[in-house]
Amino acid sequence: MANTILVGAQWGDEGKGKIIDYLTDEADIVVRSQGGNNAGHTIVHGSKKFVLHLIPSGILRRGKICVIGNGVVVDPLALVTEIRGLTGRGIKVGRNLLLSDCAHLVMPWHRALDEQRELRKGKNKIGTTKRGIGPAYGDKAARTGLRVGDLLDAESFTEKFRLRLRENNAVLRSLGAKPIPLQPFLRHYLAAAKALRPFIANTVVYLHEAMTRGRRLLFEGAQGTYLDLDLGTYPFVTSSNTTAGGACTGSGVPPHRMDTVIGVMKAYTTRVGEGPFPTEDDGVSDLLHGMGREFGATTGRARRCGWFDAVATRYAAMINGIDDLAITNLDGLDHVPVIKVCTAYRLDGKLLRHPPTEAAAWKRCRPVYTEFPGWMKPTSATRKFSRLPAAARRYVRALADLTGARLSIVSVGAGHDETIRL
Ligand code: IMO
Numbered sequence: 020m021a022n023t024i025l026v027g028a029q030w031g032d033e034g035k036g037k038i039i040d041y042l043t044d045e046a047d048i049v050v051r052s053q054g055g056n057n058a059g060h061t062i063v064h065g066s067k068k069f070v071l072h073l074i075p076s077g078i079l080r081r082g083k084i085c086v087i088g089n090g091v092v093v094d095p096l097a098l099v100t101e102i103r104g105l106t107g108r109g110i111k112v113g114r115n116l117l118l119s120d121c122a123h124l125v126m127p128w129h130r131a132l133d134e135q136r137e138l139r140k141g142k143n144k145i146g147t148t149k150r151g152i153g154p155a156y157g158d159k160a161a162r163t164g165l166r167v168g169d170l171l172d173a174e175s176f177t178e179k180f181r182l183r184l185r186e187n188n189a190v191l192r193s194l195g196a197k198p199i200p201l202q203p204f205l206r207h208y209l210a211a212a213k214a215l216r217p218f219i220a221n222t223v224v225y226l227h228e229a230m231t232r233g234r235r236l237l238f239e240g241a242q243g244t245y246l247d248l249d250l251g252t253y254p255f256v257t258s259s260n261t262t263a264g265g266a267c268t269g270s271g272v273p274p275h276r277m278d279t280v281i282g283v284m285k286a287y288t289t290r291v292g293e294g295p296f297p298t299e300d301d302g303v304s305d306l307l308h309g310m311g312r313e314f315g316a317t318t319g320r321a322r323r324c325g326w327f328d329a330v331a332t333r334y335a336a337m338i339n340g341i342d343d344l345a346i347t348n349l350d351g352l353d354h355v356p357v358i359k360v361c362t363a364y365r366l367d368g369k370l371l372r373h374p375p376t377e378a379a380a381w382k383r384c385r386p387v388y389t390e391f392p393g394w395m396k397p398t399s400a401t402r403k404f405s406r407l408p409a410a411a412r413r414y415v416r417a418l419a420d421l422t423g424a425r426l427s428i429v430s431v432g433a434g435h436d437e438t439i440r441l
């Protein structure tokens with residue numbers, strides 16, 4: 020495997036963590052290039068379950084290097100907690116983790132503003148993870164953000180912290196919210212700065228030197244295509260570019276050094292938070308929640324669930340240039356007698372093969388379904404594609420054909436081994 024970008028082809032939570040962990044065997048360096056600790060990537064190793072938020076999913080493997088790139092927004096307190104959580108469970112986090120000095124910091128006022136803005140939106144809220152992601156990227160674009168590199172000098176960091184705190188407290192007060200006290204926050208941030216200093220590096224230079232030495236990079240996308248700030252269901256999106264291009268801008272690795280794009284998608288669809296979701300279906304939600312599936316790894320919220328939406332995945336294949344597909348959670352449909360797949364939308368008497376670009380129009384789209392017979396058998400023990408029930412094979416082949424990419428991986432369970440390679 021040469022340099023590979025892995026993206027979510029739906030609304031996030033596609034099972035990217037598991038697939039990254041699986042593919043890490045064939046990579047040397049795993050890179051996160053966007054998002055922050057709004058992500059929740061679950062990896063199951065034997066009886067142990069790990070949920071990673073900021074640290075790339077390669078960290079569980081010995082000898083692999085993990086890079087948090089310049090495009091990520093880093094909550095220093097959350098990162099320190101995550102590092103300690105891993106080391107407490109026997110995972111080594113040391114020279115195998117690099118943190119870009121250009122990555123922006125998530126500050127306490129970002130979290131407070133995220134919460135306040137959501138509150139004030141009332142029923143029009145986005146349903147964010149309240150991790151301060153939007154306000155942090157907002158400050159980055161407004162050129163008023165603090166960066167990881169600022170953590171290197173405690174004195175100037177303190178000065179910047181005081182200044183930004185004053186500015187943002189004025190905003191919080193104007194929203195009727197409580198201002199943030201300087202202490203204990205400054206103290207906590209300075210302690211985190213000290214803890215993180217050994218990891219800080221110019222990751223662009225590191226990645227380029229590594230490529231010169233023939234190292235293979237795996238870019239771990241967070242969120243999914245339709246949460247992309249530019250191309251998703253705006254404004255019901257996150258604040259970064261979750262699509263393939265984000266891997267370049269968020270890491271400093273140019274487009275022509277990328278070799279393949281892998282799209283990860285569930286065999287059905289889920290979404291957490293508000294926004295359009297044409298194939299949403301209460302029956303599918305009840306079924307999956309009843310199986311104990313589809314509760315958020317970051318916020319614990321029950322995910323909205325529905326049928327597979329090939330209109331969405333087809334457009335995702337286009338935007339990301341998806342070469343290969345990893346279809347996850349096939350086992351979630353093991354006991355569904357008739358499975359629906361959306362092949363087109365109906366909107367104002369017209370049949371659409373691609374989603375509309377405006378959320379209000381997208382909300383009005385009605386799915387046109389094709390039905391597939393279910394296989395009514397457990398699939399989790401299957402390791403060979405040819406051993407899957409014929410109806411399951413037909414189903415995943417149809418998903419790949421409708422999406423327009425090569426089927427490469429089918430996941431039939433959360434465990435590392437519960438994977439079929441084609
Ligand atoms: P992973 O990497 C699913 C959603 C939130 C909300 C919207 C904006 O685990 O797939 P934000 O806090 O980013 O401002 O919230 O985006 N969201 C996710 N949904 N998976 C994620 O990450 C998500 N990260 C953010 O629920 O609708």
Ligand code: MG
Nearest residue numbers: 032059060316
């Ligand atoms: Mg998740």
